Amino acid sequence: MATIGHNNLNAKLVLLGDMGAGKSSLVLRFVKGQFLEFQESTIGAAFFSQTLAVNDATVKFEIWDTAGQERYHSLAPMYYRGAAAAIIVYDITSQDSFTRAKKWVQELQKQGNPNMVMAFAGNKADLEDKRQVTADEARVYAEENGLFFMETSAKTAANVNDIFYEIAKRLPRAQPAQNPAGMVLVDRPAEGSRGAASCCS
Amino acid sequence: MLESELHDLSDDADYAASQQQGSASVMLRSDSAKQSSPHEQDDAEVLFSKDNVAIHPTQFASERISGRLKLIKQGSSLFMTWVPYKGHSSEANLSEKDRSLYTIRAVPFTDIRSIRRHTPALGWQYIIVVLSSGLAYPPLYFYSGGVKEFLATIKQNILLVRSAEDANVFLVNDFQNTLQRTLSSLELPRAVSVACGPSNLSVDEPNSPSFNDNQERTNSGANNLSASVPQFHGRPKHKVNDPRDISIQVLEKFSLVTRFARETTSQLFGENQNNGFSGYERRTRIQPNLDQPKKSTDIAEKVPAENPVIPDPKPLDKLSLVWGKPRQPPLDSPEWTAFLDSEGRVTDSEALRKRIFYGGLEHNLRKEVWGLILGYYAYDSTYAEREFLMSVKKSEYETIKNQWQSISKAQAKRFTKFRERKGLIEKDVVRTDRSLAFYEGDDNPNITVMRDILLTYSFYNFDLGYCQGMSDLLAPILFVMGDESEAFWCFVALLERLGPNFNRDQNGMHSQLFALSKLVELLDCPLHNYFQQHDCLNYFFCFRWVLIQFKREFEFEKTMRLWEVLWTHYPSEHLHLYVCVAILKQYRNKIMGEGMDFDNLLKFINELSGQIDLDASLRDAEALCICAGENGAACIPPGTPPSMPIDDGSFYNQLEDEIL
Numbered sequence: 001m002a003t004i005g006h007n008n009l010n011a012k013l014v015l016l017g018d019m020g021a022g023k024s025s026l027v028l029r030f031v032k033g034q035f036l037e038f039q040e041s042t043i044g045a046a047f048f049s050q051t052l053a054v055n056d057a058t059v060k061f062e063i064w065d066t067a068g069q070e071r072y073h074s075l076a077p078m079y080y081r082g083a084a085a086a087i088i089v090y091d092i093t094s095q096d097s098f099t100r101a102k103k104w105v106q107e108l109q110k111q112g113n114p115n116m117v118m119a120f121a122g123n124k125a126d127l128e129d130k131r132q133v134t135a136d137e138a139r140v141y142a143e144e145n146g147l148f149f150m151e152t153s154a155k156t157a158a159n160v161n162d163i164f165y166e167i168a169k170r171l172p173r174a175q176p177a178q179n180p181a182g183m184v185l186v187d188r189p190a191e192g193s194r195g196a197a198s199c200c201s
Numbered sequence: 202m203l204e205s206e207l208h209d210l211s212d213d214a215d216y217a218a219s220q221q222q223g224s225a226s227v228m229l230r231s232d233s234a235k236q237s238s239p240h241e242q243d244d245a246e247v248l249f250s251k252d253n254v255a256i257h258p259t260q261f262a263s264e265r266i267s268g269r270l271k272l273i274k275q276g277s278s279l280f281m282t283w284v285p286y287k288g289h290s291s292e293a294n295l296s297e298k299d300r301s302l303y304t305i306r307a308v309p310f311t312d313i314r315s316i317r318r319h320t321p322a323l324g325w326q327y328i329i330v331v332l333s334s335g336l337a338y339p340p341l342y343f344y345s346g347g348v349k350e351f352l353a354t355i356k357q358n359i360l361l362v363r364s365a366e367d368a369n370v371f372l373v374n375d376f377q378n379t380l381q382r383t384l385s386s387l388e389l390p391r392a393v394s395v396a397c398g399p400s401n402l403s404v405d406e407p408n409s410p411s412f413n414d415n416q417e418r419t420n421s422g423a424n425n426l427s428a429s430v431p432q433f434h435g436r437p438k439h440k441v442n443d444p445r446d447i448s449i450q451v452l453e454k455f456s457l458v459t460r461f462a463r464e465t466t467s468q469l470f471g472e473n474q475n476n477g478f479s480g481y482e483r484r485t486r487i488q489p490n491l492d493q494p495k496k497s498t499d500i501a502e503k504v505p506a507e508n509p510v511i512p513d514p515k516p517l518d519k520l521s522l523v524w525g526k527p528r529q530p531p532l533d534s535p536e537w538t539a540f541l542d543s544e545g546r547v548t549d550s551e552a553l554r555k556r557i558f559y560g561g562l563e564h565n566l567r568k569e570v571w572g573l574i575l576g577y578y579a580y581d582s583t584y585a586e587r588e589f590l591m592s593v594k595k596s597e598y599e600t601i602k603n604q605w606q607s608i609s610k611a612q613a614k615r616f617t618k619f620r621e622r623k624g625l626i627e628k629d630v631v632r633t634d635r636s637l638a639f640y641e642g643d644d645n646p647n648i649t650v651m652r653d654i655l656l657t658y659s660f661y662n663f664d665l666g667y668c669q670g671m672s673d674l675l676a677p678i679l680f681v682m683g684d685e686s687e688a689f690w691c692f693v694a695l696l697e698r699l700g701p702n703f704n705r706d707q708n709g710m711h712s713q714l715f716a717l718s719k720l721v722e723l724l725d726c727p728l729h730n731y732f733q734q735h736d737c738l739n740y741f742f743c744f745r746w747v748l749i750q751f752k753r754e755f756e757f758e759k760t761m762r763l764w765e766v767l768w769t770h771y772p773s774e775h776l777h778l779y780v781c782v783a784i785l786k787q788y789r790n791k792i793m794g795e796g797m798d799f800d801n802l803l804k805f806i807n808e809l810s811g812q813i814d815l816d817a818s819l820r821d822a823e824a825l826c827i828c829a830g831e832n833g834a835a836c837i838p839p840g841t842p843p844s845m846p847i848d849d850g851s852f853y854n855q856l857e858d859e860i861l
Contacts, residue, residue, distance in 0.1 A: 019669060020628035038632040041669050043753060044744035047804040062800060069625065069669045074707055078741065096624070 007057040014080045016104045017089030018097035019068030022123035025154035027065045035155050042067045052168050059168040085117040085167045092122045093130040117170045118147045125151040245275040249354040253344035272354050279358045280307040318369045528816045529560035545584030554769035561762040567681045574768045575694035598686040602657045626655045626667050633672040639680050654689045668703035673749040677761050698843030702748050712841045713747050714740040717778050719836035728789045742803040743781050759815045773826050775837050783821035
């Protein structure tokens, strides 16, 4: 669940989708700016966190990256339970992965948090010549199901930060804090420590 | 009274022999006599003496060792001794080394925590003496009765309280020395020196009543100090063996009362890091306190003065912490050949497994030996038989492989399951160990071989099929075996053990993670409580460790080393779970200190990849496994993977023999 500080938000986000769709690659691109051509499969789950600044607030994403194989499906609820957001990832070069993604959407609609922000990501958008799923088809499906849709490429970084940014903007939040100036002062204990340092030198 | 005691013992050939055993002990004893302050002389008085008290090192009646149990009072202190008889007919096999190992030489009751009485419906009454450290002497069987008398004699001399929890447990409560016992339970090396067993006691324990040289009884507090910090002595103490070797031998042979194991292991593994003090610092802090209650003892000042200050506390810490056997160099070709008879049979498979456990294999031997330790080849097969099996299996492999190779494109269109499987495998093989020269580059033929093996396996075991993680298990095997068919069959043998890890219902994983939680509860209760409080008891943060046997946690070479060690199933087929406990223990203070919740714990554990010290973890795991003993085994439900392959005859036959 998203928890709200003054204008800081912590949001649990889970990535779901078929194996090899590029879930880990999306996270690694977003969190570390890296891309590996042969990103190894995720065993169990991986956890990352990354903070985004949205307008005058920050959103700290706590990201759960899961194993994609159907065999590990039974573990998934452990990860999406209580999530404020989900990115359902498919591979635009694989119709099967699109089918699988739709199943994930159904499951989240049934089992997940009803206020969950869901993003639908058609990954590997750089592989246009191998495309099996058209953007239109996916967009129509997304609109029908109240998801927002983007095609992404972890390889080229296209739309990767954008999709997280878009999620951050859509997260339900409290009213902006009336007087943010008060917090700034709290963050500066520097006066005292500087004084201590100078007296030693 | 001392006269009679001297006389008594000089007549006792066993005792004399045991004294000769350790010249070091004599030397130490005279040293401690010099160091100790003059003290009132006390007579040693034998309060209780019982013949035909025996220990049963193994199930075999022929290996039972009989001896004489005594209670000796010297001054206000009470001691217990048990000395095996020499030359008893049933103990023809008893070596001098064993005699020395088992002899209990004057353990003071201040070092004893409790005595447990057992009265089996059939058989002899026996007792188990548990030391303050949590370790215990082997059960002492009273062939001629006398347990009641033994306990009564103790009770007349020191405070012996029946435990409120268990009427058969008698707590030794010597209030006169409460401080000393408290300190001894705090002292890390103390626990180790006791863990080193009676043979070590005889060497290090100047507390023994000095029967031989009429020496004055040394102040017990001072003795405790010198005994508890053996590492501070500059002179070589252990002439016989590496002390850690002895400890393991003793631990192997002695029944360990493991309900105290968790306290001991927390001493051995955890406490030295508490409060940010190293074990060395803690010891030096404790020493002055030890001195306080004593009047004129100068030993504490003398010992550090006589011995150079150890500049780096780290080696000391390691010494005191490490009591799994030191790792050995990997098994090499000449040594391997020595395990084989002229026709290539492994003559002593248990010795081989043990040797591989302690050092692994040189890489060039892996191709030959992995098939054996995985149970693909029988240990008692000859070169020729293995050669024959190899060719038979090769054609069998080709037959299974042909099953999917013969599926035409048109057929595949109507065979969704096949297409799916092939798709899964093809997605994974291209991202398995691609940074390794063996698998790197475009169109690497080894990738194709890996795909073929996995696809063939999914036909060989259609119900299990392919599951993510399998390619991780196959990659090192194919790398080692080189040959496609051989790699396949070794992979099959491995999945005989680990297949349940990939069950759809996750049962295999759940049972292992459950066992892991039980082991942590046994071996590190505070950590267990921490996980409980933070909702981490499902242990999913260890999922990857267990599923693919730490494949992602170590670099490739280290993974191969770890696997061959685990595959020996020595000293436990579930050693991998103890490795988990060992690693968690290494980082327990960080985990608890930083208050990690499940998310951060999983992140932390995943990021340990590449940072875990394999040898240290294996040593710790071995020690934990031995320490947990039967209670550890009881934490692991029957059928928890990896189960032994059924046709691996040698190991099972042996077990059956032992049960008989």
